[in-house]
Amino acid sequence: MTKPKVLISDKMDPNAARIFEERGCEVDVITGKSPEELMEYIGDYDGLAIRSSTRVTREILDAAKNLKVIGRAGIGVDNVDIQAASAQGVVVMNTPFGNSITTAEHAIAMIMALARQIPEANERTQKGEWPKSAFMGVEVTGKTLGLIGAGNIGSIVASRALGLRMKVVAYDPFLTQERAVEMGVEKADLDTLLERADFITLHTPLTDQTRNILSRENLAKTKKGVRIVNCARGGLVDEAALKELLESGHVAGAALDVFAEEPARESPLFGTPNFICTPHLGASTTEAQVNVALQVAEQMADYLVNGGVTNALNVPSLSAEEAPKLRPYMALSEKLGSLVGQLAHGNLDKISVEVEGAAAELNMKPITAAVLAGLMKHYSQSVNMVNAPHLAKERGMDVREIRHDREGVYHTLVRVTVATSQGDRSVAGTLFGNEAPRLIEIFGIGIEADLDGHMLYIVNEDAPGFIGRIGSLLGENGINIGTFHLGRRQAGGEAVLLLSLDAAIPEAVMKDACDLPGVKTVKPLTF
Template sequence: MTKPKVLISDKMDPNAARIFQENGCDVDVKTGMTPDELKAVIGQYDGLAIRSSTKVTADILDAAPNLKVIGRAGIGVDNVDIPAASARGVVVMNTPFGNSITTAEHAIAMIFALARQIPEADASTQAGKWEKNRFMGVEVTGKTLGLIGAGNIGAIVASRALGLRMKVVAYDPFLTPDRAVELGVEKVDLETLLQRADFITLHTPLTDETRNILSRERLEKTKKGVRIVNCARGGLIDEAALKDLLDSGHIAGAALDVFVEEPAKASPLFGTPGFICTPHLGASTTEAQVNVALQVAEQMADYLTTGGVTNALNMPSLSAEEAPRLKPYMALAQQLGSLVGQLAHGDLPSVSVETEGAAAQLNQKPIVGAVLAGLMQRFSQSVNMVNAPFLARERGIEVREIRNEREGTYSTLVRVTVATSQGDRSVAGTLFGHGGPRLVEIFGIGIEAELEAHMLYIVNEDAPGFIGRIGSLLGEAGINIGTFHLGRRTAGGEAVLLLSVDQPITPDLVAKAQGLQGVKVVTPLSF
């Protein structure tokens, strides 16, 4: 039997190659390749182990017909086109907890560097000056630290800051009151954090919701004299606005380990008084590099040799023994979780996962985990079946399992119900004979549909002419309809339209659809 072949394309601990070899994989180490060089060789490999330097684009993936898994030694996967990898059946893994302590400690170091102007004082002293009166610092004791993001790294920063006798306030939509008490922090909204914090540090992934979370408008609302640290991801802060407010003196100092464009060799922030920076060193300690390299090698080797999946970002984790039976159910469960997550807005205090018939006879944990992974995908790129239950508990989401071994209308069924401020919202699906997931009910209305990459969900009044109006609207916009599914509660009552299209629906087109006669709800969906 041919051994799986793995390419390590970024510098990482040499023990990673040894782990691959000991677990039955052939491995090549080729670092520093250009995109064209990587594209020329990637077709030979089953696995690709990377850090932050290698960019795995759709173009690279097109040249990798044999690639089965990409392993990121670290947390962030901004350098991997996950949708393109998913479309090609390539599993993307990371090591979400291997460098948490290292990154948190770097943030704390940045806080001290800002508070005592250490880089400037060092440069001045080594230049032969003795400017003792120039570098008047501030104590961190008694100051208020504002955490934006209270997940794994943020929680470690909070612990260290509390040990320094700082007060800690935290903004995180998923932070529950109980978890805040456990961490010893005060949960606040973002506006309150901006007004109260003497230091602000960011610990959140870069998503559509968090991009420019510290915009010019929000930076202007910060407390005068605030000091800001970002060791998370470039793009969370408006860098141009940050420079302007440093120049004006409103912001006393800023320390960035990450930039919008990396490597950052010509940033306008360079040379700005009160600004210090490091070249993305958050995970750069000997201990962290060893940890993440060994973890990613073990995970990838396990997948390539046994089919086990751990810390995957685009598919649920499962053991090699369970994979054949559970995979189609987990695909269905993840789609249902994603669907209800996109349609049910606001807080979700509870989620119920109910199985009937054949589905009820299986191990429920992977199915529930897949539902949670789908449900919470809109909030974090790092959610997977392994950490989704923990994240749900951390955010106070009650998870219930209901098992009905009797058969109902379908021989096997998975139902996902979430509690919302408008009442319970439920979706259900089954597996057809070929094992393909199929939606059979949405919010109490029977409707059979395959969930595809780009879809449009519409709730409207059941009246003549509507199908023609929506078809004309999409046709005029050059949007091709793939499938068209209808359901209704009663004749003349509320109706549901679920259609697949060949490209994403733009916000402008959503607004036009919302304006059609009889339309109540229009929501674009993606899977």
């Protein structure tokens, strides 16, 4: 039997090659090559192990005729064209937890450096000064740490901060009260955290929901003298607004390991008093580099030799027998999860997945995983059907699976319900022709619609003329409507309108839609 061949194209701990060999793979280590050089020989390999230097483009994937798996030793996969890899059936894996402790410790180091102004004091002392009276620090003991993001890294930061006798207030849409108690932190909404925190540290991925989470508006809500740390992702903080607040003294200090533009050769924050920065060192320790290299080798070898899938970003964990039956249900479930994730507000910490009819005869785990992936992908780009259940468990989400033997109006049905502060919110769908996903109910209102592309969700008072007004508004702004779906509770009551659009709706048109008479809610959706 021919052994799978693996190429390690970036500098990596040498033990990674040893693991590949021990587990039955041939391995070559060829680093520092240009994309053109890589394209010449990538076709000989079944696996490609990389860090951040190698960029796996569509062109390289086209040349990689035998490639089955790409393994990224680390979290970020910005250097991999995942869509192209998926189209060619190449599994993309990462190692999301190998550098968690290292990143958490860097955040704690930044907090301590800010508290005692260590970089500035070091610089002036080494210049021959003795500026003892110029630096009056603060103790972290008894101070409140605002934790934005309570996942794997955030929970480690919380434990370290508690060890420093800090109080920890955490904001995370998926953090349950039970998990917060287990972590020893106080669960809070974002505004409460901003008001109370003496230090704020961010541990959330960069998504549409988290981009600029510390915006100018939110930074203005913080207490005077707050200190801010970001070792997560650039783009979470409005850097220009942060500079102004540092200069005014409202923010007493800030420490960034990441920037909106990297490498950060220039930044408005450079040279600002009480500002500390490092060049994206969160994962830069010897231990972390070893951990991610060993993990990626283990995962890739397991896939190539045994077919096991771990931390994959673009494929579900399915057996060959289950896949054909479950695939359409998983597509439906992911869309339902995405829909409820985009529409439901507040902490989504309780979710139930119900199946009935033909769906009740299937393995529910992939269905539930697909729902969670759809629900959480708007908060993290790396979520998929493989790691979504783990992320949900890590955040203490209460996930329930309910199987009904009954068969109702539809021969098969999947229902997703989340508990919110406004009560339970439920959506349901079915399959047409056993393969085409179709929405059939949204928040108790019957409505049949395909969920695809750019859509617009509107809740309005059921009154004559509304459909004409929304149609005219979109038409006047050159926005074409693909399909039009209507539902209502009763005549003259609350109505729901789902429109599929040929392009995303501009924000100005969204505002005009909100101002139409009778409109209660307008929300753009993306599938």
